[in-house]
Amino acid sequence: MSTNRTNLAQTTAGVPDEILAQCVTAMGQLDAGLHFIWLNPALAEWLGAGMLPWLGSSLAAIEPGTSGIVAAAQRALDEQQVVLLRQVALRSAADRDLIADIAFTPLSGQGLLIELHPATGGAERGSPALSESLRGFAHEVKNPLAGVRGAAQLLGRRVDSAELRELADLIISESDRLTALADRLLRAGGKPRLARLNVHEVLERVALLVAAEANAPTVRRDYDPSLPPAVGDGDRLQQLLLNLARNAVEAGASTLTLRTRVAFGVRLNERLRRLVLRVDVIDDGRGIPPGIAASLYQPLVSGRPNGTGLGLALAREIAHEHGGELRHGCRAGATTFSLLLPLDPSP
Template sequence: MNEADWRTWAEQMATGLARVDAELRLQWINPALAEWLELGPRSAIGQSLGLWLDEAALAQASRALAEQRPLQWRGISLVAASGREITADIVLQPFEDGLLLEVHALAASLVTSSPLSATLRGFAHEVKNPLAGLRGAAQLLQRRVDTEDLRSLAGLIIDEADRLGALANRLLHHDGAAQLGPVNIHQLLERLSDLLQAEPSPPQLRHDYDPSVPDLLGDADRLQQILLNLARNALEAGAHTLTLRTRVEHGLRLGERVLRMALRVDVIDDGAGVPVALRDTLFQPLVSGRADGTGLGLALSREIAHEHGGELRCTSRPDETVFSLYLPLERAHD
């Protein structure tokens, strides 16, 4: 992509983007970020990044530039021209002789206490009875069908109903604390593959596993739910091919923390991509790109990632959307 095409693409983004030079002065800003910071895109050129960030954050940005390494912050405050504070997640990436600044402004409900857990407990209460009926019907089918393949599919329904029932019970039990234990992520991904192959029109699956990935400490049912949500989301976006990829990363920065060793699980699809209008609110409760969508799947997935000390991120363009789940590994091996 040449410079002109890149700028055209960036100016259409709902995500706030800016480029700063080696002196941390603004070279370019897209309309979305200019609007949040109450700046004129042209008059802002030459302003110091220090007008928006405090001294500690500015020092970290200088260090990231000097060391040519990416930097990520969660929940950092930016100061608009009027003095109004904006809380945002920020990513700084080395770019040519300076840095590319990516800003995701957070809604006020996510900055303070999120209502998501209460919403999910209500949802969990509502699904318990349908799950019980689903399980009972699957048991009847399992006893009446003649072939082993059909009995196996009925057993898959029963197992999933039990897993979702247990998940609902934990969400309903005060704070729904995670049940931690050793988790083999590849077993969860293979389980996901089995579930997807049982779909009426199963996608083509590709596996790109790092065999050196160790077990992690987590709640297997909840992590399985993240993977299932991501795959369902891809299929609903028209994906025909899913790639499931695992990697180990070292020195990963999540907000103000640096993880010595982390697992990255990528769910990559060839669907239509995330609409530009939804990219900044994609993980918020009740946000959906479909008329019949609940907007809970991705919000739940990010909440589960956070309770594991991890993060869920997305990059998207037509024909290639990547949801990346990051989970700490050092907790399982300290």
């Protein structure tokens, strides 16, 4: 136990154990088998029943159902990197669910430091709150976007090729769209601008952007031409679908299929919908790593070592804004992400 406590002190920059015990942040230590071997009074108060009953208990004891807590901890242990979960349900000794933000930090020897923080407010459960860091990123990205837009304008005036001018116009329009997206992120909670739209036009824009990237996959269309108009924010839905398509590119897909269908009698967000638009993004890339399947849509959870883990979290948030859902499925050689949007009014 003393060796483990030394590791914990090293992880927290040499802070004495007595200070850690008095810290108001709820924290504890897990061994390599994900069992509690130490926790401070703040964490014991969070979980209830005092410290002793939790010592030796598995982390699985605080995970109700499949909220992804154990999978995230194992990933932090395997990859030796910090993993954060937002707005996660956990089980207390009183057999009731709590909502918290959880951080797992690998220790210098073995095991993990676990920290619990009150869940950030302002978002419903299952729709992670937009963090201050993300709003800060949105603020910082606006100036470079203005520079990119200006450079593209100059380039468009100086080239003779129609194809190059078209690419310059694409850069300009995408810069404008990302600037508008950054503005909405800074407003944190601005509602989508709903209008009737043709989802195939949105998908064609996504296909054009994917084709312009390096190592672009072959894009196949499987559209239902009889689809009625959908209602949504075109920019936000494009961002959602572009995130899915770029994930496929980064997963090494050689073929990307964009498919649209109408589904009947689908339950979305606990409501039965008579008509539902389903947009499938199908790729033949590496698929979803098994270790993150349970926490796939959590912010900062990524299957790539250099991934930010924000793309799917934002995609799901946009789907929820439209009264829809984002679902996924895997089979041999194919990973499918499906956007489901209601086409009929709410009953």
